[in-house]
Amino acid sequence: MSKLDISQFQYPVVYCNHLKDFYRKIKNKSSSFSIKVSPVQRLDVEVTYKGTSDALVLLAGAKTKKRMKTPNFSGKLISKSIDKTTIRISDPVFYLNDDFKLGWYFGSEEFNLQKFLPVILNNIKGVLNISNYIFFGGSGGGCASLYFSSKFEGSTAIVFNPQTNIVFYPADGFKVIDKYASEAFGTTRGDLHKKIVVDLCKLYAGGNQKNKIIYMQNKTDSHSIRDCKPFVEAFGVEYPKTFFSGLISENFYLHLTDWSKGHQPPPRESLIYVLKKIVNDKVEFSEESLNSMFERAEFLGV
Template sequence: MIARAVPEEGHHHIESPTAFGGPLPGPSTTYTVMLGDIPVDLRYDDRGSDTTIVFFHAAITKAVRRYPVFSGSTFSEDIDANRLFISDPSLYVDSRIRLGWYAGNVRQPNLQDALTEIIAKFDGPNRRLIFFGASGGGFASLYFSSRFPGSTAIPVNPQTAIGAYVPVIVNRYLNYAWGGSPITDLPVCTDVIDVYSRPVENSVLYVQNSGDGDHMDHHYSPFMGALPESQRVEPVLIDAGEGHVPPKRPVLTQILKDVVRT
């Protein structure tokens, strides 16, 4: 297993998703929820708000030196909402995995259901969930928001079908997370286009860099083209430059603030 570092103070070890009873008192707490023999690491910043933003990270880069990966804290620091950061546990399966879409692995084939069960502990009457993620984390934001009626997803340049992404990256995930199984054989959701082609009860603010031709052609357009009229999806096209690059952080901060205020 890849070396990981979790804080001693305010950290709680939970034996399973079912045993997790929800966040414990404290302004910032971390949790390790075991799923099989692999930890699912979370950080929760309780700001006393009725709104919680759930953050999913994108592919990790060589600059990442410490796991778990809790991404999004800097540009969301001034937003009036609780924050739940989730690190993709598939990163622990093999050091060659840099992106797992929070879709699971051969040792955690039920990860999507388990994370849904965990996130539900932060939901409740008179509470609101917002799911945020970019690229592979954007796929996760779309998927998990669809599991929570009344929630909002803010995907940024998301993959909407894992199999339509860069073949070498997809094959690396299939080889090292699933032992080489073809994507069509995985017991998980790998295509949110199919999910959103049917009625769901969440809302989506789909943020897409219009200069990202590959994602415009293979992820954005197929997703938008499959939506039924009843779907609450608002596209936000931003020219952030050529290629798979996100909008500037201040732009994302403002988008999050606007959604939290609505």
């Protein structure tokens, strides 16, 4: 069981005994919160408040050797580059087991985050006068961003190299999924879909979603064929055979590129530029405008 490391927070920590306690304590100011949500789990949330109607929600990917502590936040530098309110959230499932490196923000039997996080974010919207969310994350955090953005009409998911079906992996190479299913939900990989949504391709099938997606994918990443291809095909579109930048549907833009090796994130300069253009400048969601943005982003990443 992981222990809370307060050095991971930017602001003094406000401890909350339950969610209602959090709703009472959150104010229009930058704050860090650690909320007890089960006997062993805490939901750690950090708000950098800038008084804006838009807010960027930052969801982290897997723990790495450089980032092993709990809470596992991402985007500290990004939050300083964005002139909107930012909300960083750590996955509470890490408190269940020190060996957990990834949980996709999908929760556990004791605290189903797929169910509760939209409620929590709606409460934050009311207190901070937020009208629209932009979700951002890569890999597991990208998977979570796609899921939670689907719950907020008009929101945007900005993702890179995300998983789109968390059980669609060889069992011998991805034991993390079996461990997660067993310890978080007391079930098997094959029955995990009975507890939570595991397949975002089915969730988005048909392309009738009310949110927008900006999806960045490395062509050389194994997730390109395993995750991006079935997600694109769920919209009734053939997966591009080469590099591609353009609209897959009215609300889904794909940038299929090779600006990093394999599953690595885009170059930091490129990523921050993209976020600034979308979040700060509110670039038009059109093929022409987004193509122009990514042409510049590719140049910055060289």
